Amino acid sequence: MINKHRHIICIIALFIACLFFLIVDVLVGSVHIPLSTIKAVALGQEVNTGIEYILFNFRMPKAITAICCGAGLSVAGLLMQTMFRNPLAGPYVLGISSGASLGVALFILAAHVVSGSIVGIFSGMLGNWSLVIFAIAGSSLIMLLVILLSYKVRDSVSLLIVGIMFGSITGAVVNVLQYFSDPVSVQSFVIWTFGSLSGVTWDKLYILVPLVSIGLLLAMYLLKPLNALLLGENQARLIGINVKRLRLLIIISTCIMAGTLTAFTGPIAFIGIAVPHMVRSIFKTSDHKILIPGVILVGSILMLICDIISQLPGMDSTLPINSVTAIFGAPVVIWVIIKSRNVKASFN
Secondary structure (H helix, E strand, O other), rough: OOHHHHHHHHHHHHHHHHHHHHHHHHOOOOOOOOOOHHHHOOOOOOOOOOHHHHHHHHHOOOOOOOOHHHHHHHHHHHHHHHOOOOOOOOOOOOOOHHHHHHHEEEEEEEHHHOOOOHHHHHHHHOOHHHHHHHHHHHHHHHHHHHHHHHHOOHHHHHHHHHHHHHHHHHHHHHHHHHHHHHHHHHHHHHHHHHHHOOOOOHHHHHHHHHHHHHHHHHHHHHHOOOOOOOOOOHHHHHHOOOOHHHHHHHHHHHHHHHHHHHHHOOOOOOHHHHHHHHHHHHHOOOHHHHHHHHHHHHHHHHHHHHHHHHHOOOOOOOOHHHHHHHHEEEEHHHHHHHOHHHHOOOOO
């Protein structure tokens, strides 16, 4: 009962912190927007037209994208850590984000390599959806290959190496595409690889938010089966869990979130690995009924903080979001490796 009350208090505190950093993220930027302006907008009062334009067309979409990225990538990392029973599993490490990057590279670069290709046809027919479809297809392909090999390779370290190798293979294919592409397309793709939240406009959010929400709702639907999977696949089967179906649903949820977010924001590293471990440390539990809401909130807070830092408050420059997430994520990964025995205990 004490733990339950503690968990509720932590969730409420994290929710309040998320709202606080959301407001700060909207306020911070090269153009100063006072808090009174935010209050006036919320009350429907008239404000400076230029400020209102910046607020609604730049700051708000960027903040919403940060929340979607933090929540989606963190939950995807938690799902993979549970499925593979591996504390270092995540969309970036296992090559899922690399697969999505390959899909995006095919979309951006291949049309210039092969004139009149299927990529160009898709782009003309589906618009922004075509980018998402290619990214999800790429991430799904790598995810399926990793899962197939996971049946043969039981060792966690070996499986991580396999994921890294898949990332290297997709990277090689992308390099070949870049070599044969025109300089403008290559520059566009390279900038995309740095990671950015500011390129997501409202028309893209109409695609991103529903797809990430579907992935999150599917993860919430799997709360009980995920807890059963912590006991091991054999034990999960004994208590009536359809493990094959569970794996398939985890794949669908992970690939929808990782593929969609990678398509629109670039390959953002470390969030998927680091956040689940931070939440386990906060809540002291392996129960997914607590972990998934906690991961959504902590992931959102962390991405909002990273976005605030990337703005370089007081300056006109903006850092690549990947550089900032590495500052927070890399130390957590190092801590996980050092404390690997304690971390593995949460998967047993």
